[in-house]
Amino acid sequence: MEQAFKRTQILTNHLLQSSPSSQTLSSNACLSYSPPELSESYAFDIKDMRKLIDRHNLEERDWLFGLMKQSKLFNPKVRGGKVFVSPDYNQSMEQQREMTLKRIEYLLEKGAFKGWLTEKGEDIEMRKFAGFEVCSIYDHSLFTKLGVHFFLWGGAIQFFGTKHHHDKWLRDTENYSIKGCFAMTELGHGSNVRGLETVTTYDSNTGEFVINTPCESAQKYWIGGASNHATHTVVFSQLHINGTNQGVHAFIVQIRDADGNICPNIRIVDCGHKIGLNGVDNGRIWFDNVRVPRENLLNSVADVSPDGKYLSSIENPDQRFAAFMAPLTVGRVNIAISSVYQSKVALATSIRYALTRRAFSLKQNDPEVLLLDYPSHQRRLFPLVAKTYAMSFAANYLKMLYVKRTPQSNKIIHIVSSSFKATFTWNNMQILQECREACGGQGLKTENRVGQLKGEYDVQSTFEGDNLILMQQVNKILDDWPRS
Amino acid sequence: MEQAFKRTQILTNHLLQSSPSSQTLSSNACLSYSPPELSESYAFDIKDMRKLIDRHNLEERDWLFGLMKQSKLFNPKVRGGKVFVSPDYNQSMEQQREMTLKRIEYLLEKGAFKGWLTEKGEDIEMRKFAGFEVCSIYDHSLFTKLGVHFFLWGGAIQFFGTKHHHDKWLRDTENYSIKGCFAMTELGHGSNVRGLETVTTYDSNTGEFVINTPCESAQKYWIGGASNHATHTVVFSQLHINGTNQGVHAFIVQIRDADGNICPNIRIVDCGHKIGLNGVDNGRIWFDNVRVPRENLLNSVADVSPDGKYLSSIENPDQRFAAFMAPLTVGRVNIAISSVYQSKVALATSIRYALTRRAFSLKQNDPEVLLLDYPSHQRRLFPLVAKTYAMSFAANYLKMLYVKRTPQSNKIIHIVSSSFKATFTWNNMQILQECREACGGQGLKTENRVGQLKGEYDVQSTFEGDNLILMQQVNKILDDWPRS
Numbered sequence: 028m029e030q031a032f033k034r035t036q037i038l039t040n041h042l043l044q045s046s047p048s049s050q051t052l053s054s055n056a057c058l059s060y061s062p063p064e065l066s067e068s069y070a071f072d073i074k075d076m077r078k079l080i081d082r083h084n085l086e087e088r089d090w091l092f093g094l095m096k097q098s099k100l101f102n103p104k105v106r107g108g109k110v111f112v113s114p115d116y117n118q119s120m121e122q123q124r125e126m127t128l129k130r131i132e133y134l135l136e137k138g139a140f141k142g143w144l145t146e147k148g149e150d151i152e153m154r155k156f157a158g159f160e161v162c163s164i165y166d167h168s169l170f171t172k173l174g175v176h177f178f179l180w181g182g183a184i185q186f187f188g189t190k191h192h193h194d195k196w197l198r199d200t201e202n203y204s205i206k207g208c209f210a211m212t213e214l215g216h217g218s219n220v221r222g223l224e225t226v227t228t229y230d231s232n233t234g235e236f237v238i239n240t241p242c243e244s245a246q247k248y249w250i251g252g253a254s255n256h257a258t259h260t261v262v263f264s265q266l267h268i269n270g271t272n273q274g275v276h277a278f279i280v281q282i283r284d285a286d287g288n289i290c291p292n293i294r295i296v297d298c299g300h301k302i303g304l305n306g307v308d309n310g311r312i313w314f315d316n317v318r319v320p321r322e323n324l325l326n327s328v329a330d331v332s333p334d335g336k337y338l339s340s341i342e343n344p345d346q347r348f349a350a351f352m353a354p355l356t357v358g359r360v361n362i363a364i365s366s367v368y369q370s371k372v373a374l375a376t377s378i379r380y381a382l383t384r385r386a387f388s389l390k391q392n393d394p395e396v397l398l399l400d401y402p403s404h405q406r407r408l409f410p411l412v413a414k415t416y417a418m419s420f421a422a423n424y425l426k427m428l429y430v431k432r433t434p435q436s437n438k439i440i441h442i443v444s445s446s447f448k449a450t451f452t453w454n455n456m457q458i459l460q461e462c463r464e465a466c467g468g469q470g471l472k473t474e475n476r477v478g479q480l481k482g483e484y485d486v487q488s489t490f491e492g493d494n495l496i497l498m499q500q501v502n503k504i505l506d507d508w509p510r511s
Numbered sequence: 512m513e514q515a516f517k518r519t520q521i522l523t524n525h526l527l528q529s530s531p532s533s534q535t536l537s538s539n540a541c542l543s544y545s546p547p548e549l550s551e552s553y554a555f556d557i558k559d560m561r562k563l564i565d566r567h568n569l570e571e572r573d574w575l576f577g578l579m580k581q582s583k584l585f586n587p588k589v590r591g592g593k594v595f596v597s598p599d600y601n602q603s604m605e606q607q608r609e610m611t612l613k614r615i616e617y618l619l620e621k622g623a624f625k626g627w628l629t630e631k632g633e634d635i636e637m638r639k640f641a642g643f644e645v646c647s648i649y650d651h652s653l654f655t656k657l658g659v660h661f662f663l664w665g666g667a668i669q670f671f672g673t674k675h676h677h678d679k680w681l682r683d684t685e686n687y688s689i690k691g692c693f694a695m696t697e698l699g700h701g702s703n704v705r706g707l708e709t710v711t712t713y714d715s716n717t718g719e720f721v722i723n724t725p726c727e728s729a730q731k732y733w734i735g736g737a738s739n740h741a742t743h744t745v746v747f748s749q750l751h752i753n754g755t756n757q758g759v760h761a762f763i764v765q766i767r768d769a770d771g772n773i774c775p776n777i778r779i780v781d782c783g784h785k786i787g788l789n790g791v792d793n794g795r796i797w798f799d800n801v802r803v804p805r806e807n808l809l810n811s812v813a814d815v816s817p818d819g820k821y822l823s824s825i826e827n828p829d830q831r832f833a834a835f836m837a838p839l840t841v842g843r844v845n846i847a848i849s850s851v852y853q854s855k856v857a858l859a860t861s862i863r864y865a866l867t868r869r870a871f872s873l874k875q876n877d878p879e880v881l882l883l884d885y886p887s888h889q890r891r892l893f894p895l896v897a898k899t900y901a902m903s904f905a906a907n908y909l910k911m912l913y914v915k916r917t918p919q920s921n922k923i924i925h926i927v928s929s930s931f932k933a934t935f936t937w938n939n940m941q942i943l944q945e946c947r948e949a950c951g952g953q954g955l956k957t958e959n960r961v962g963q964l965k966g967e968y969d970v971q972s973t974f975e976g977d978n979l980i981l982m983q984q985v986n987k988i989l990d991d992w993p994r995s
Contacts, residue, residue: 088545092959116784117603117604117783117784117789119601119602119603120601156634199748211951215868215869215952216870217870217952218870218871219870219871219879222870222871222872222879224573247954248952255586298956299601299956299957300600300601300956300957300958301955301956301957301962302955302956302957302962302963302965302966303955305601385699386700386701386702386703386706387702387703387706388706395703395706403979420619456944460944462942463969464972464973464978464979467701467973467977468696468701468732468733468970468974470967470973471785471786471787471970471973472782472783472784472785473783473785473786473787474783475783475786478785478786478969479786480968481786481965481966481969482786482962482965482966485947485962485965486952486955487956488948489948489951489952489954489955490952493951494948495948
């Protein structure tokens with residue numbers, strides 16, 4: 028309270044002064060830096076606040092943070108009696124990829140992903156969300172490499188596959204003895220999934236599908252995990268049966284053998300250095316008439332009989348495509364949630380900085396004014412704090428909507444997850460930029476994270492649905508919505 | 512023209528269609544990529560356009576680009592028959608620093624900086640601007656490391672020093688046998704230069720100044736060149752004479768000997784990895800009562816006599832400070848100009864991309880539509896092109912204003928350079944972000960530069976005057992301006 032009173036006084040002086048006196052030339056007493064929590068008490072219980080915001084699985088979260096703090100793989104550093112963990116970004120992409128893999132293997136060994144694909148129900152889904160959120164606070168590469176493996180590859184097996192796929196792949200995926208990736212995007216087609224150019228035919232003589240990359244624009248592109256570590260991939264491809272294109276379907280293809288050699292008729296090239304997310308080994312893949320058994324079609328929506336007949340319970344190809352894509356929603360839910368956590372990290376850092384850094388005094392020999400006591404600085408940061416609280420609660424709402432989903436709620440989940448994903452990730456980038464500038468040069472120092480997060484999280488407005496296109500979809504659906 | 516007509520037709524169809532037909536499921540003909548200049552001619556002469564925009568020293572610019580293309584140090588790569596040069600950013604900061612130094616040494620050896628500090632007049636100033644612009648197109652670290660050495664250290668000697676400083680330091684600076692840095696900013700004081708806490712006293716017994724860092728917040732911070740390569744620095748410090756603080760003055764201090772060892776009573780620590788500009792070795796410096804000869808005071812505005820009397824032709828300390836800071840304007844001019852070049856690189860790249868990348872077709876079996884044929888994409892990029900043309904011409908105006916400066920025009924140059932620096936660098940960051948998103952995933956690939964430039968150039972809104980504070984200064988000056 029005393030602090031708050033002092034600050035009000037400073038601002039009052041600021042406003043009363045018609046013209047600030049000439050700046051003193053005598054040197055001020057040396058500045059001292061003291062984090063605000065050492066001198067101030069809070070009017071509310073911080074634990075209650077955390078419960079309100081993180082909401083669920085608090086113990087699991089702390090356990091996971093604890094695992095990170097205990098391992099040198101996560102670069103623990105002690106500062107002011109607290110342990111902080113953060114990757115070393117002064118590493119080449121090759122080193123960052125190796126570290127990301129080692130971190131996953133360490134967490135796996137400690138049981139952090141137990142049940143993620145073999146258990147079912149609300150409990151495990153909430154546990155997965157919590158674990159995934161903690162990983163996203165640590166590093167976007169860790170989050171994304173896990174996301175591709177568990178949510179995209181694992182999710183494709185779960186949702187596009189049927190019982191024999193579940194039995195064959197889920198346990199090995201959960202224990203990471205196979206490493207999956209998700210080959211949907213091509214050089215020429217990202218948002219327009221229906222326009223994919225990879226072509227698969229069926230050979231009834233051998234009972235195999237033949238997957239082919241017919242041209243350069245059909246090469247799979249940005250496939251996370253493909254360049255170094257993945258052993259298997261889901262391939263999205265047009266399915267041509269007896270000269271008729273039945274649209275995009277998903278197939279399982281092994282791309283590396285147990286020794287890590289790339290399988291025959293498959294070519295993989297690295298996507299190269301990126302402005303962030305360099306711990307993820309994105310690759311480009313070409314298939315030269317690669318043959319896979321008929322069972323490798325993920326057949327929850329459609330199948331091909333041994334003698335080559337196309338079978339689907341959904342006749343309308345538009346509806347078939349929609350049913351097919353629906354399970355990808357969880358990716359957008361995860362992205363929306365994780366983007367809000369980055370805004371929290373940046374705002375917490377820049378507000379703490381503004382409570383220790385001073386600049387300019389109003390009267391000769393007065394102490395210099397804290398950045399946060401400037402109305403301009405308050406107007407910069409406080410609305411972003413309010414916005415981030417709103418996004419945080421909205422993200423929790425989205426999470427519950429997803430976990431309690433029914434066939435009837437699919438459409439509303441699509442709308443909410445798409446619009447939240449686009450809005451939150453755009454907001455996050457604006458918040459990170461504002462916080463970066465509000466921290467001055469310190470915002471550019473990688474160790475302080477605020478600026479680094481910009482490069483790491485910029486991709487969120489593009490992947491799993493370009494924000495602009497998601498918003499156009501939402502707009503179109505709402506336009507067509509029956510007026511009551 | 513035919514192309515333009517085709518595009519208009521596509522858009523007309525777009526507008527006439529009441530509801531787009533259901534998306535085709537049959538695979539389109541494979542996409543082909545062809546850069547626009549192969550199929551289209553231009554209604555104007557590109558060379559004339561370049562002359563209008565770059566305006567001066569075109570041959571010197573091409574010569575400098577040519578030097579870069581000829582040396583492996585600049586990573587030349589042939590793509591489509593053209594040579595492109597760009598640093599390898601998949602390197603640690605240690606490697607990037609080494610490469611930046613080697614590039615400077617190579618250009619130096621080829622005579623690229625000949626006359627930069629030993630010649631005078633409009634000609635050499637324009638030549639410097641041109642050379643500096645070319646360097647900024649190549650890499651911000653190259654630009655900044657050169658800028659610190661030639662414009663900040665070299666400029667301090669030229670403008671703050673007098674004849675004996677010029678005679679002693681300028682030639683060795685130009686031939687890089689001494690490497691200078693510029694120790695103004697401290698941990699606790701950046702924008703508020705008058706509040707610097709470093710203290711210098713004069714010892715009339717030995718005829719030396721004694722420079723001291725009295726506390727942690729007084730450590731010099733972000734000093735480009737200090738961490739690895741600089742041999743000398745200008746130190747900005749309060750000057751205490753007989754118990755009176757005469758305000759901030761500048762002193763020359765040697766910080767490394769000929770073998771690269773740090774000099775006694777000086778401590779230097781690295782600033783660490785940054786989100787960009789990792790080819791510049793920023794350091795922190797502490798001075799423990801470091802002694803330098805009386806002649807090391809840069810004495811254009813004020814001096815101290817051998818027996819310790821303070822002498823200045825400008826009695827008012829405010830005016831003295833203003834006279835002292837005026838020569839720093841050129842840094843803001845350089846930053847304003849270079850930021851516009853980054854917008855040009857990003858817009859050229861994203862518009863070329865939008866002229867080759869297609870997404871979605873409007874009717875079954877129609878070719879997919881070029882990104883740039885979408886009104887939404889045009890509205891995204893075209894206003895930014897217009898803005899960048901405006902900034903480009905304005906930057907040329909600022910350059911002429913600076914080169915033809917008189918004592919009377921100092922104030923207007925301060926206003927124009929400050930407001931242009933702030934406006935252009937903020938605009939540049941927005942343009943880079945929009946271009947990054949407009950290129951989708953390709954905007955994140957370091958090789959494509961658009962996204963990478965964001966991290967490299969973000970610092971421009973902070974250094975050489977925080978944009979917000981520059982704008983407040985401009986606002987205040989204009990407010991007080993006599994109304995006619």
